[in-house]
């Protein structure tokens with residue numbers, strides 16, 4: 342029976358994590374450990390500056406007070422599982438997509454990234470579009486991806502970023518392996534005034550837009566497909582290494 346370690350960045354109370362937990366429970370044991378608050382956009386931060394407390398919510402269900410998604414996976418692995426590798430780390434289902442450059446801010450994707458760092462096959466799940474967010478339907482689609490990966494395996498050094506359109510299952514056109522797309526909106530900063538008339542600033546992302554390039558994550562979900570983007574921990578730009586070797590007076594070789 343497979344063991345899953347499940348986290349998210351929306352908080353342990355969110356509908357998305359509870360729906361995914363229910364679906365995964367039909368496949369194996371699910372140990373859920375998630376932040377006690379909404380930490381969307383927290384990225385891959387790990388808390389070094391203070392100790393953390395784990396609190397029990399329910400059977401195999403825990404929350405980390407003040408903990409990030411990366412903290413949750415880290416503590417889930419080292420404390421709850423006592424360093425025994427689960428078969429898979431799942432993160433989500435996030436309430437909203439994680440596409441293009443946004444994945445660098447994403448706590449959801451970072452939960453899966455932490456799983457991969459610990460050597461565990463890991464998948465991040467996010468919901469795209471829709472007003473109602475039918476998480477029980479979205480979780481059924483997520484389960485199909487989990488089953489496929491459990492059966493066939495994942496390449497080394499890889500974790501998956503999966504975005505699922507919020508559509509009835511029969512309206513989902515299929516599953517596409519995609520590349521990371523590019524966002525085309527201007528980040529906006531709202532200026533507000535506090536009661537003392539001093540300025541406050543609120544970073545928002547209200548003006549959305551994407552480069553609709555075929556083969557990308559955004560193109561897939563926009564057209565009703567589930568987007569599966571393989572990501573890697575190694576951020577090295579190997580093509581640039583070759584270019585820089587020619588262009589700069591630096592080299593990759595050690596002089597002997």
Ligand SMILES: [Mg+2]
Pocket residue numbers: 350351380381382435436449
């Ligand atoms: Mg979130």
